[in-house]
Amino acid sequence: MGIQLTLNKGKVPALVWTKDIEPEAIQQLVNMAQLPILHHHLAAMPDVHAGVGATVGTVIATKEAIIPAAVGVDLGCGMNAVRTSATAKDLPDNLYKLRIDIEAAIPVGLGQHAKSRVEGSAMQRASRALDNGLDEVVARHPSIMKMQRKFQSTWRCQLGTLGDGNHFIELCLDETERVWVMLHSGSRGIGNVIGRYFIERAKRDMGRHVHALPDKDLAYLREGSELFDDYIHAVGWAQDYARLNREMMMRAAVTAMQKHLPRFTLTDEAINCHHNYVSREHHFGADVYVTRKGAISAREGELGIIPGSMGARSYIVRGRGNLQSFCSCAHGAGRRMSRSAAKREFTRADLEAQTHGIECRKDAGVIDEIPAAYKDIDSVMANQGDLVSIEHTLRQVLCIKG
Secondary structure, eight states: OOOOEEEOSSSSOEEESOSOOOHHHHHHHHHHHTOTTEEEEEEEEEEEEOOSSSOEEEEEEESSEEOHHHHOSSTTOEEEEEEEEEEGGGSOSOOHHHHHHHHHHSOOTTOOOOHHHHTTSHHHHHHGGGHHHHHHHHHHOGGGGGGSTTHHHHHHHTTTOOOSTTOEEEEEEOTTOEEEEEEEEOOHHHHHHHHHHHHHHHHHHHGGGGGGSSSGGGOOEETTSHHHHHHHHHHHHHHHHHHHHHHHHHHHHHHHHHTTSSSOOEEEEEEEEESEEEEEEEETTEEEEEEEESEEEOOTTOEEEEOOSTTSOEEEEEEOOOGGGTSEEEOSOOBSSOHHHHHHHOOHHHHHHHTTTSBSOOSGGGGGGOGGGBOOHHHHHHTTTTTEEEEEEEEEEEEEEO
16 A cells, blocks of 8 residues: 655654554654654555554664664574475374473573573584674674673573564464465574663763653664664674574474474575664665664565464565555554553453454463464555565464463
């Protein structure tokens, strides 16, 4: 449907790909539009909703500066999906044991791999590629190490783990009944502490000028400063960590599946994309820093993943390279109510009804992830037909939540 709302209340306009946007999110877009560092316009995707300082589901192009709180604290959070040669008829009639085996292989929630299991393993060998980069970060900012318990072992033991909240692992079937494995996770605890550290440093770095901002969480770092360079390095490291984390979980999930399904192979349709990250790009005549906060890159021909809520459809898409969106699209359905509101409004019976036919947890611990707490994914997709085309439509048969 294209752009449905234009907000002209700042130094640049905010282009919005939906009318389903709450007043708080509109105010956050207006606040961001006041910043002198913005380039050309803001782009709010169809799944846009209020976040901390900046809206989730937004693409922010900035000149010679970055807003750490806009990038967020789950640095490099994103999706990984792979199509298999297996079909629906290859799946066991009861998926419970398969779910339990995947959960045993991939710690969820606050869980992590035991240190004894990691030492000397393939996990440790894979993590060594990250050692030097992290050493450089903490050498310049040793306070980061104090923000996480057992820092050196924790970040390594959390590689290949899911985390909590809306992170998930799913088995899905596409329109030809082929089995897909799809998962959503980020940079775990280490990304969180790096994100929080630099958000606070940005506020301190701006000093008294932070009070002139419409929201102190919009404090930014200026290009050319040592702190800016350190942030770019740290964020890049966390994004690499997040990508490796998803790759390791995907291998573990596929290995667990092999015990329950006839022999299968993985196809060449494998996607691993961030949706909370920053990158250097060229748009509207300038080299800028593009922050995708709850948005994915959708350049012409580029494959991406747009998951629905637990129990809803998900989509594999191909980018159309829409310039007004900074070649981006939505990253999912987007929440329509807070976690606390969902817990107050819905019951276990509601969760069971809305996830009928899907092998997943149906207890009080995941009520905040009930499908009704999210926007309708089909409406989100209808609103971004100018941003992406649909390659595959997936329906869930198994879902593991953090």
